[in-house]
Amino acid sequence: MHAARSRQKHTSRLSRSKSSSRSRSEAFLGIFSRMAALSTYSLRARYIFPIDRPPIRDGSITISQGRIVAVGCEPNGECHDFGDVAVLPGLINAHTHLEFSRLARPLGRPGMSFPDWLREVIRWRDATPPQDWDADRDSAIRQGLEVSRRCGTTTIGEIARLPWRGIEQRYESMQGVAFLELLGLASARYDELFGAASEYVEARRGKALSPHAGLSPHALYTASPKLVESVAALSARTRTPVAMHIAETREELELLREGSGPFREFLDELGAWHPDLVPLRSTALDYLKLLAKADRSLIIHGNYLSPHEIEFAGRQSERMSVIYCARTHAYFGHDRYPLREMLDAGVNVALGTDSRASNPDLNMLSELRFAARHHQDIPLETILRLATSHAATALGMAATLGTLTPGKQGDFIVLPVSPHEPADPHELLFDSAQSVQQVFRSGAQIHTTNI
Ligand SMILES: [Zn+2]
Numbered sequence: 447m448h449a450a451r452s453r454q455k456h457t458s459r460l461s462r463s464k465s466s467s468r469s470r471s472e473a474f475l476g477i478f479s480r481m482a483a484l485s486t487y488s489l490r491a492r493y494i495f496p497i498d499r500p501p502i503r504d505g506s507i508t509i510s511q512g513r514i515v516a517v518g519c520e521p522n523g524e525c526h527d528f529g530d531v532a533v534l535p536g537l538i539n540a541h542t543h544l545e546f547s548r549l550a551r552p553l554g555r556p557g558m559s560f561p562d563w564l565r566e567v568i569r570w571r572d573a574t575p576p577q578d579w580d581a582d583r584d585s586a587i588r589q590g591l592e593v594s595r596r597c598g599t600t601t602i603g604e605i606a607r608l609p610w611r612g613i614e615q616r617y618e619s620m621q622g623v624a625f626l627e628l629l630g631l632a633s634a635r636y637d638e639l640f641g642a643a644s645e646y647v648e649a650r651r652g653k654a655l656s657p658h659a660g661l662s663p664h665a666l667y668t669a670s671p672k673l674v675e676s677v678a679a680l681s682a683r684t685r686t687p688v689a690m691h692i693a694e695t696r697e698e699l700e701l702l703r704e705g706s707g708p709f710r711e712f713l714d715e716l717g718a719w720h721p722d723l724v725p726l727r728s729t730a731l732d733y734l735k736l737l738a739k740a741d742r743s744l745i746i747h748g749n750y751l752s753p754h755e756i757e758f759a760g761r762q763s764e765r766m767s768v769i770y771c772a773r774t775h776a777y778f779g780h781d782r783y784p785l786r787e788m789l790d791a792g793v794n795v796a797l798g799t800d801s802r803a804s805n806p807d808l809n810m811l812s813e814l815r816f817a818a819r820h821h822q823d824i825p826l827e828t829i830l831r832l833a834t835s836h837a838a839t840a841l842g843m844a845a846t847l848g849t850l851t852p853g854k855q856g857d858f859i860v861l862p863v864s865p866h867e868p869a870d871p872h873e874l875l876f877d878s879a880q881s882v883q884q885v886f887r888s889g890a891q892i893h894t895t896n897i
Contacts (some may be wrong), residue, residue: 457654469565478789487508489509491506492504492863493533493863494506494533495535496851497834498850505519509856513853513889531863532863534861535847535849536600537597537859538622539601539837540840541605541744542605542800542808543605544602545583547593549589549802553566553567553803559692561709561712581818596882598893599621600847600892601621602621603689603841604620606724608642620656622657623660626642628662630669631670631724636670640676652882658687658843661677661687662689663677663690664690664691666691667698667713678738679739685741688743689769692733693748693749699729703729730751735758738758747774758792760788763793763794767796767839769796769797769802772784772820773800773804773807773813774804794840796837797810797814799813811882814830814875814876817893826873835848859886861875861881867884
């Protein structure tokens with residue numbers, strides 16, 4: 447208590463105020479937003495979690511012109527003491543589809559078969575008149591971005607639907623990668639889809655546009671091997687990341703192996719099955735090998751990757767990542783997720799929420815806490831990396847994001863923590879129901895509550 451009081455003498459009174467009036471919060475937001483671009487300031491917290499080194503007790507982070515310039519125990523310049531809080535990197539959601547962000551609850555019911563859930567998705571889409579599709583989608587994306595920001599997610603790996611023109615406006619405030627979704631198995635669709643992919647990437651090449659361009663042949667059952675191969679070559683040539691849903695369900699692997707089963711029935715219903723385009727006895731490994739030729743690839747889900755396929759992904763971990771969507775995995779009642787096996791094999795596993803069509807919210811802190819509860823054999827320190835350093839690597843943004851390291855962008859979040867001192871400080875983040883109090887991007891405060 448005494449130490450805290452003497453520290454307070456040297457710090458901003460604003461930061462210690464317990465008043466939660468709206469005008470005070472707004473004033474605080476304004477001060478940090480304005481000072482961010484120009485000035486140097488430090489924040490002091492009970493714990494700083496840099497990720498690339500152990501947590502620092504009574505630590506500080508110093509920001510100058512939007513970048514981190516120091517992390518440690520000695521603040522530089524004006525220091526705002528935030529008291530009993532943890533400061534950690536802005537969270538990164540490596541996989542979502544924001545177009546579903548207006549759903550009040552997931553579609554279908556827990557434990558349902560995946561093809562049946564896809565039927566629900568189609569029914570939901572068909573319920574909206576075509577003339578309202580664009581406005582509905584844009585409004586859902588805005589809502590998803592706003593909610594993500596408030597929950598401490600500063601960077602997103604988003605699956606963006608065609609058309610690609612207008613993506614900068616649609617995702618105006620988003621930092622991350624907009625993976626253009628390429629969906630269509632028929633050979634007649636190949637030219638159209640690959641043409642759109644090439645135009646999208648070329649139009650943005652060499653330009654510092656946000657979000658960055660990415661490509662997403664949707665899944666094994668909706669994108670032909672020829673399209674995946676061409677996209678991987680385009681990715682290698684233009685240094686564009688590629689995301690693809692792979693080994694999400696047993697039914698999907700049965701379709702590849704046998705050309706039959708519930709997925710086949712579903713595709714037949716839609717008139718979308720093209721047996722000549724998916725060679726019989728294919729495996730997920732065939733697609734992993736195609737994607738290994740890309741500059742960078744994200745294997746979305748990987749729920750049913752075999753040990754051999756996990757080893758393969760582990761050997762490519764600098765350029766290939768697997769994205770674990772923990773609560774979506776649980777929603778469908780899949781077999782135990784092989785997270786331990788993946789991490790042991792050196793796979794770069796990152797965390798994503800997937801969409802509101804299979805997850806109750808887009809909160810990455812909830813996703814992290816859920817993953818920790820369901821994988822108690824994995825240290826909390828490792829779990830935290832799945833939504834920070836590993837996720838930055840997955841999206842190809844590790845040079846600037848994912849850890850609190852001098853030289854990187856000033857993206858961080860402030861989380862209130864309880865006053866007790868657990869043996870592992872990470873428990874303060876995970877054994878807690880506290881939500882994010884403040885969010886900073888490039889040193890500017892972009893969200894605050896209860897100051
Ligand atoms: Zn997805």
